[in-house]
Amino acid sequence: MTRSTSRLQQELQQSRPFRSIYQEAALSLLKTADLLRRSLSTRLEPHGITPQQYNVLRVLRGAGPEGIPTLAIGERLIEETPGLTRLLDRLETKGLALRRRCPQDRRQVLCFLTPEGGRLLDILQPSVDSLEQLFAEAISTPEAERLVQLLERIRERQHNQ
Amino acid sequence: MTRSTSRLQQELQQSRPFRSIYQEAALSLLKTADLLRRSLSTRLEPHGITPQQYNVLRVLRGAGPEGIPTLAIGERLIEETPGLTRLLDRLETKGLALRRRCPQDRRQVLCFLTPEGGRLLDILQPSVDSLEQLFAEAISTPEAERLVQLLERIRERQHNQ
DNA sequence: CGAAAATAGTTGATGCGTCATCTATCGTTT
DNA sequence: AAACGATAGATGACGCATCAACTATTTTCG
Known part of the structure; x- marks a missing residue:
């Protein structure tokens, strides 16, 4: 062709x-x-965190005060990653996350967002929103819906191999 | 909304x-x-190379027997990367690429594909083609064209910031 | 010409992705 | 209860991404 x-x-x-x-x-x-990843990275960099760390923080916020086991975080990330332990190490060092062994099942480690982590997410919000805005300027709402549809079909195919 | x-x-x-x-x-x-990246990675892994290395090999083949300066490779990659030196180190170690200082401009280092590198690309071709095939099964030709169009507009916006 | 600026590439440091392997804990089974 | 397998997570090793110096050449320009 x-x-x-x-x-x-x-x-x-x-x-x-x-x-x-x-x-x-x-x-x-x-x-x-x-x-897109690069754009996000640029916006997060001044605040000292990476896109992956940002995603994990969002998952932690979503989990709320009961916390979430380490591996469960991985299932909610956009890009799967096995290196969650070390990523959480760094978030904990920065004071953005906390970990505590679960008393009921001592194999699990529950992860939490610290108040400082929550504040950082709030600060980051406008930067991330402005990225979304770029999409809105580039394509219309029906076009975005069409795009989502097409991507979904592609993902479905990949999953089935 | x-x-x-x-x-x-x-x-x-x-x-x-x-x-x-x-x-x-x-x-x-x-x-x-x-x-998609993951799929490609899985297909390449048995042959011991990564998606980035694969891309570089393709660029080297495209450059032909005159070779191509190191930084010029970066401009032709899908994902920009500054770590080309070390990536080429590994390709050279595996015998898939060669480097030679350019006599005309001794700052430049010209990079070449070795015959073995060319053979590897030939071997890899079917695996990569089959990935493309997944796309063909998921969406029609006009849909693919529409997708390309939408993505292009998004990239354009990002570039202009 | 000689100094300054630009260009090409290398190197070091840090974070992350990925795989294989390892430990600790839990559940189940006998 | 002892043994088995399953599960949660940690760790080591290697490749890659990224940024900031740093070296070595060439180009430019006063």
């Missing part, structure tokens, strides 16, 4: 067209997500 | 709906790209 020169091709400085629209879609997806 | 419970919400085990469709689109994008 031959296609006309697209913007992504120019960005990647490739001379040849993509072999297929699907290849282009895959690369475009990876590149857009990378840009 | 209130919205009905979507699939992504279930996946993330969140009780509350997204604050906006744009937030959902952003998270969906990150999650889908992560899954």
